[in-house]
Amino acid sequence: MPPADRDAQTSSYDGPVGGWGSAKGMAAIARVARPGPGAFETLRRQNKPGGLMCSSCAWAKPPNPHVVEFCENGAKATLWDLTSARCGPAFFRDHTVTELATWSEYDLERAGRLTHPLRYDAATDRYVETTWDAAFTQIGRELQAADPKATTFYASGKAGLEASFLYGLFARAMGHNNLPDSSNMCHETTSVGLKEVIGSPVGTCVLEDFDHCDMILHVGQNPGTNSPRMLHPLQQAAKRGCCIVAINPLREKGLLEFANPQSAWQMTVGAPTEIADRYLQVRAGGDIAALTGIAKHVLALEKAGGGVLDHAFLDAHCHGLQDWMAWVDATDWADLEQVSGLTRAAMEGIGAIYARSKAVIGVYGMGLTQHVHGSDAIAALVNLLLLRGNIGRKGAGCSPVRGHSNVQGQRTVGITEKPELVPNDRLRDLFGITPPMDEGWNTTVFVKALLEGRAKVFLGLGGNLARAVPDTDRVAEAWGRMDLTIHVATRLNRTHLMPGRSSWLLPCLVRAEEDMQDGTNQQVTIEDSFSHIHGSIGKRGPASPHLLSETAIIARLAEATLPVNPRMPWDHWTRDYGRIRDLIEAVYPDDFRDFNARMDQPGGFYRGNPARDRDWQTDSGKAQFTAPAALDATGLGRDPGLYRLITLRSNDQFNTTVYGMSDRLRGIEGDRMLVMMSPKDMAAEGLVAEQRIALAGDAEDGIARRVAGLRIIPYDLPRGCIAGYFPELNPLSPLSRADLASDTPATKGIPVRLDLA
Template identity: 85%
Template sequence: MSDQPPRDSHVYDGPVGGWGSAKGIAAVARTARPGPGAFDTLRRQNKPGGMMCSSCAWAKPPNPHIVEFCENGAKATLWDLTSARCGPDFFASHSVSELSGWSEYDLELAGRLTHPLRYDAETDRYVAVDWDTAFAAIGQELQALDPKMVAFYASGKAGLEASFLYALYARAYGHVNLPDSSNMCHETTSVALKTVIGTPVGTCVFEDFDHCDMILHVGQNPGTNSPRMLHPLQQAANRGCCIVAINPLREKGLLEFANPQSPWQMTLGAPTEIADRYLQVRAGGDIAALTGIAKQVLALDRTQGGVLDHAFLDAHAHGLQDWMDWVDACDWAELEQVSGLTRDAMEAIGAIYARAKAVIGVYGMGLTQHVHGSDAVGALVNLLLLRGNIGRKGAGISPVRGHSNVQGQRTVGITEKPELVPNDALRDLFGIAPPMDEGWNTTAFVQALLDGKAQGFVGLGGNLARAVPDTDRVAAAWGRMPLTVHVATRLNRTHLMPGRSSWILPCLVRAEVDMQDGVNQQVTVEDSFSHIHGSIGKRSPASPHLMSETAIVARLAAATLPASAKMPWDHWARDYARIRALIEVVYPDDFHDFEARMNQPGGFYRGNPARNRDWQTDSGKAQFTRPAALDATGLGVGPGLYRLITLRSNDQFNTTVYGLSDRLRGIEGDRMLIMMSPDDMAAEGLVAERRIALTGAADDGIGRRVAGLRVIPYDLPRGCIAGYFPELNPLSPLSRCDLASDTPATKGIPVRLDLT
């Protein structure tokens, strides 16, 4: 393990998991006050015949633990099953203008939405309406708009059934403006991996973590974002696997873990140390760090021989010599300066990698959310390819996804790229003419909104106006749209920016009974390892007026589109097996025998050609790539310029805030803060808890400022600061995105301190 953090930094003395995790769950349970059935839901969560967690997309193992949920997953379930209700009486008492001043946390505390709602501009309130009125009015308004100026957004939570219908609905309506939450985080993965190995998703399966002897863990925080991942990391560490963490912040989940299911670790035993080496790279320094490690691997092969897998490279790689020439030309001094690491540190990891027999490259948004994020993903793939670590047991590339079905939604057609869906099958089956022009991704939609072109927004979940960059500018423009429609479970800030016509359609959560024609319906989701799982809810709905996401999508489509015998929306929505049969026909390779396999323990694997070393790239081989720059942020180094990293707290999932504790970083209280190196604080003359402002430093002529931020000393590389998403999103310029995928560059936002 590396040295302890600097004195005066905020730290959490305990491990991830253990009693701290139990207390964190208990705190949210006290706030949410769920019914007694919530704990039965948790008992069955992520197991066959139970509900698949609505939080992250980590794997559901075939042999689950007695407790197969984590702190974050438990919080999400308890939050969903709250006893608090946000019904007509609540909206009669609170205007939209008043609610706009509430925090995200306070809005969520109002509880579950209970009735369909229409915004009434005269009273500045949402008022209850019946479902038939809502669908008829929304359908009529959508018919009056230009389909190509309307966006259908998906948050990544709805099941495959609702997602398939949603994508079909958009294409039948006349557009492929299908932005989704993947555009905000892992679109970089989809573009980069497709280019270099021919598949848009990771190549690992859950079992690979039982057979690796090295894990490179880059830009991802499992303690907060995917705690169930700590089980395989702990098991890997216990059997001697070398885990190398590369991350600007020293995150507790990569340091030590006390397994809540281990009586020994919950009482007398010591926690498991996770990372053998921890490299605190500068924000955006990953390309340089990975290149430095690779440079050492190449040097060892030349001096010792037998390091590179030449048989693999000869048979399966393209562009190797060109890339090696570029690496040879890279200067160590520049690699050190950009990465923030020493040459010795990078060479040491290179030496470990050269000896390892099976290596997994794990990464998260710390790698992807940069101007050159796709190049950063390519840099990790370059390193893995050198020793044949893609396409064999115990090795591969493994992005860690966020929302529980964000990968699955893409699999069944939620994409703005026409070439990624089987359009001929859609034409033949449904008699539609799918648009063949590329639609809006999230960045393109927001730009259209700012330009005054967007006419309508339908949101299948999410809080998009708060999740995107430039949120102050977005908030000013959002209400100018003629129509906004939100499918939601709770109130959030985007709902408080009503368009000229605005609707909230309340839906069931995944844990609740979804009764159609007297049968409780199952839905399906896809995890990060491309496995498909059935999920069924058992809890009574929060209100008799709720509908499922699948039923809402079907009713919206039926109200908007001309009647067609080839698209019987109501018939499909009465039995979700009928929708799965359609998915199987449209995607036969991935979903053959769908109904028979969906409840298989551990899910069924839909396959991945790159795992079989079938490289569906332009060259027909795995592609070595040269990055456009060593610094993934695209920023230089100048006086007073800082790189802002936005991140979640421990009591948070995306824009949902469960509480005001960031326990694993030793931080409590309000979320208006920045974390800063004690050395940078001293250089700026700052003391802990002082309130300052940040101003944007992007060279685009747009003023950006967030004030009232308290300064927290924290162990960070010099020149890097960190703060919470979405509070600091106003500082993130929409124009700063990954050059290949348009993913917002929110892990390297250029800012300056305003101490006035």
Template identity: 85%
Template sequence: MSDDQPKTDDRVFSYDGPVGGWGSAKGMAQVARAAKPGPGALETLRGQNKAGGMMCASCAWGKPPNPHVVEFCENGAKATLWDLTSERCGPDFFLDHTVAELATWSEYDLEMAGRLTHPLRYDASSDRYLETTWDEAFAEIGQGLRALDPKTVTFYASGKAGLEASFLYGLYARAYGHVNLPDSSNMCHETTSVGLKTVVGSPVGTCVLEDFDHCDMILQIGQNPGTNSPRLLHPLQQAAKRGCCIVAINPLREKGLLEFANPQSPWQMTVGAPTEIADRYLQVRAGGDIAALTGIAKHVLALERSRGGVLDHDFLNRHAHGLQDWMDWVDATDWTELEQVSGLTRAAMEGIGAIYARSRAVIGVYGMGLTQHVHGSDAIGALVNLLLLRGNIGRKGAGCSPVRGHSNVQGQRTVGITEKPDLVPNDRLRALFDMQPPMEEGWNTTTFVEALLEGRATGFVGLGGNLARAVPDTDRVADAWRSMPLTVHVATRLNRTHLMPGQASWILPCLVRAEQDMQGGVNQQVSVEDSFSHIHGSIGNRTPASPHLLSETEIIARMADATLDPNPKMPWRHWAGDHARIRALIEAVYPDDFRDFETRMNQPGGFYRDNAARNRVWKTESGRAQFTRPADLDATGLGAQKGVYRLMTLRSNDQFNTTVYGMSDRLRGIEGDRMLVMMSPDDMAAAGLAAEQRITLTSAAEDGIARRVQGLRVIPYDIPRGCLAGYFPELNPLSPLSRGDLASDTPASKGIPVRLA
């Protein structure tokens, strides 16, 4: 295992610094020391998220047309430095280590083995991955896929691959004979795709980056920018400075919502005070957002009745549906119930309602704290209900703004990575490619895992990601994963899922976004879509980590070529030789979204795909923006159960999804191992627990399946009573696959029912 693993003393301390500042610089330096990036990493960072440079491979926050001198954050820098490590994980490494041995390593140590350099095949007799050739790999994979029923094979996408590779991947799946195309969105913002589309007709956010310059109130709900999207702190800081009221609604008091020191400000990096971010901070109970938002809206309605002039009646009359039915329900909902479910006082909710009632333009920013619940779609509906009251959708400086995690997860859905046939222009696919795309709905992540556990899944192709580690019920999944006849992983580094080989298993190493992809003497560009529906060109300039690496686009094309019968309208290898040819295909299939794709993708700030809801065109069942009544005020659906806690899984500061860069969670004041649980001091006292005591959590889900995680140290933390928090993915074994958003199947990872053993 790596000698570079950070030495920690498993301590908890009070972190008094702001987000950003010298703490951020130190965090980047620590990762740089561990990753040992190759020459040119700083040059890549200087051009990151700028026209003519590389688009960040971390989160999907927008790229401004007039970028800062440094247009990357601590997270983005860590991702780039991690990708450009000088460490290598080649064939000799695998000769020295069996898969069984590697399975005992930590996530961090597996990552620290370095960049994969050669195509590999699993050899069961030696329990090792052995070097192979690309020709052998593609021939064997193609033969293996042809032997399987396509309806039992899954093509997963992690959310990082560019639009070009993603388009080919979706086309490959359909030509092969299935639409089992889950992606990382299924585990986070699929609730947005379903819930937001139901109420405003758009599956994505309605804001653009410029709106943050014109709002006078921001509701920041269930999202921690300090850890998950630090570049969001720039517009939040600017909004706070000009007097915009920022209201944080989140169970944990997170540093990123409290104060920020801009690393690009010499004044704040030396003598200046950090900027205070949130004017109000509501520590809602896990799953209490529906009740909190309803309480705020209840007071807005009361103010309208008492003094008038609060609601936007013109907007409501022209654009809203279901208002009276919803108001009747709000009137019938008692304040006592709203307080009990939200964990907030009536006065706190009324205070936010009063601010909202006098605010001209309001943005609702939200993350997975809102979406990852059994009634997550209803929670999005509750936010939209509040915004609609004053016409805060389809207006400058106002709207819904979900914060996407992976850098191109939204774009992958745009170009066809979806299990839902009705989201793809199948008529154009038939005409352009002489194919018959499957028309039955495929598997999303949850239905794939269900099929896996039931023995119905026979093949898995993963375009990035660490899916077996990221899903709920990970212990059960690990036991079943090896039963598949074929598993294929397109990857840059070794991870836990690779160590669960199927009967035939392959690792295909690919370029990272920062590296050159030379085809025909031309360095190929890729493109991505950000959270604001803007499309950006991206080009890498670093020398590849190994001469044996291929681009994701070429790997997909060669797999398709080896799997499918010849079709003159699908010249896979020809397409892979020039990404501009693939962009021409994307424009032909999606002409409205990608008009003049090639000429517009490199303009500063990218080009906008447009959004009907932003234009107040409502593609809903009623043809209007929809007020909705939730099925339950409690988004967790748990109610009050004696001895049952609501567990939320979180990232640390040294983490991007399942990638762990180190053992520091600086912004929460936690160092050391990741096997811990944060708990209210009052709850600890009531349970007779001492700080740092080791405990076991067990599942309280009523599905007859035993789940437990042992050896968790208890950390006293400022968190509402009855709620617990711990790290993803270590606590995923406690998350039942059967508990997800009722409309989207998104796992309910922010309201996992557990007990103290």
């Protein structure tokens, strides 16, 4: 199946998110995936108690679900998982790895589900069939011979809590904390920045809060493409008069209007629901300035008449208020306008709404966090929320929107490079191991070690990491120099085509498939963005009789690698996942009390959040007001020839998984090699629509970066900001530019210049 030629098309999209457009989008993916008839029964059960928890985003699963409790993205993920296409030994006999490396992400995905364990044969440049026993035996030998400190166990954020717990235990028993995960690439800034100011590494809201707020600040997040089920509570909030303020560089359809596919009225003659009351098109990296400008007006209203700030809350629960107010007072409106790209009047208008709102939720995504000063941007949002006591009460709080379905849960059960975040004393007592106490590698540190030749072994639990990280061209050159690469995967992707000296593909079940162990179909569990734990069980027959579950693969790898330890009976644990959940409860008793008994509770069981109870586990013991190190979150100057590149997903995409070539909500079809640009900037540069150009990186590390063949698309963006797709434009993202506190890559403000030569 060679890469297909596709005609590029650009037009405006006048429809809302949802509605018939969403139905047509799902149907288009179904035609490509050709799933079996059981796929639609799986969708009927999706995100419902006793059913399948979506493997796409981590949005909440309500206790009283709709008849249809899946969105366009979730349906695409499930249909894609249950494709009838197969990528087995015959496929690899027909194609060399060198040939496949020239295929697009989309065409590799279309090859279908991996069906057999495979090893790379360098002599023929092909993956060849092997047996599970042979794979585990040989990989075990190679892992035994490896230096643990040069070994990396990466987790993509999809695997359930059971597999994730065993994965972290395996790494520590082997002797390393090199446990990077997809959180390092997106919401690690929340884990670090939010914890610094309120003592919690996760959001403070629960789903019910969206029923009681009267204002939502929606910053740097696009629900239409990234979390469409979120549009249900946003729609309900808008209908009952809640003021929704969108702060985002691009005017995204998901924040403008939504037609609910479950409403016969809206699917026929009814008008869609308008979502955002106000839309502030902030410059990339201008969120700190925008949020500070809103807060500055709130403080001015307090000075003018009083009664605006929640003084009782501030006195009892906050630290650093006076120093922060002095900084705000000294910050000039002209600087706030210049950095944010907004007018003073626009910021004051939002400040006036905020000052009279009784319960406010701050929602945010990676547009806020993926900057050099992303942690400061989170603190700026928290500063504003604290002024009126909008953390720790009903209808109010801080609500980051997570991506992969269990990325938050993996962190909860020990997927972290930081030993201080793991109850290592319990691991010693329960398992008789000596966990390493030195800090391991996060994703950025792993990539640096890879480029320097220090990373020797890579085990990937899902994901397409070599394409997801910054500096992808440099990473691709270095990846194959590792001694051993092992991928637990469902489909073929580009990272698999960069084999190490010894390389293996280990195919696993998808969440929708039966996971039979010792004659019983096993449940797994996941954690959503609101810290609720849900059980999930698959009912479809596996795509191949040769597939194993992620949990079983990890257990057998550990068994083949580690010395025999009676306290770590991997095979015994694998035969009944309830035994693994008992282990999780023993290691994390506060979070997972009565785990097995509660995992099927409708809406999930809440594992709690101290900050929601106004228990501030910070250095001061209180919520912290913080002045930022810089107003501009990008850390870039005012060079007129420098553009801020925002990388983003299309409508037919989840992370690096490309389901199709449509970005319907932006009116773009058939071509992902493009750059969106303000018409005013195009005119100033002498560019015309559809012209092909190149972008050159402009980082200060002296490394040349360039992506050519990009089609110019006129788009409604602030001056000086351009946008294009992830991962195609990742070669322009420098590893050297990341959030200063968390190491999260700064991919929403990449410095580039136009290369018209």
